[in-house]
Amino acid sequence: MQPRLKPNAVIAIRVSTTRQGTDGDSPEAQREQLLRYAETHNIHVKEQFVFLESGSKEKQPMQQAINYCKDRKNNIQYFIIKSIDRFTRGGGSPYDQLKLQLEKLDISLVDIYGVISS
Numbered sequence: 001m002q003p004r005l006k007p008n009a010v011i012a013i014r015v016s017t018t019r020q021g022t023d024g025d026s027p028e029a030q031r032e033q034l035l036r037y038a039e040t041h042n043i044h045v046k047e048q049f050v051f052l053e054s055g056s057k058e059k060q061p062m063q064q065a066i067n068y069c070k071d072r073k074n075n076i077q078y079f080i081i082k083s084i085d086r087f088t089r090g091g092g093s094p095y096d097q098l099k100l101q102l103e104k105l106d107i108s109l110v111d112i113y114g115v116i117s118s
Contacts, residue, residue, distance in 0.1 A: 006044040009078035012065045014051040027052065030082045037112045043078055069107055076107055083113040
């Protein structure tokens with residue numbers, strides 16, 4: 001019997017200001033939480049994306065990660081984030097756009113705080 005392969009994921013980490021990058025919600029702290037979640041759920045993290053920028057400067061700061069997911073050779077099943085509010089400062093519309101893009105790729109959006117369901 002062949003061992004069952006773990007599903008692949010990307011993790012996306014975002015802090016919107018330099019202060020957040022050093023206070024409590026640092027990229028390192030988020031990375032640790034996301035990797036722990038993946039390990040607990042037997043998910044292989046294939047790539048990590050970190051965004052230290054203001055959402056107002058870029059419409060979709062996680063587009064690089066989405067483009068990675070679009071490449072079928074990467075075989076991504078999960079897009080894991082700490083909390084949807086890290087990516088949707090502008091309200092529900094960015095969330096809807098993100099979820100729609102991922103659904104078209106058959107990729108589940110996972111918010112480890114459980115605010116959204118995949």
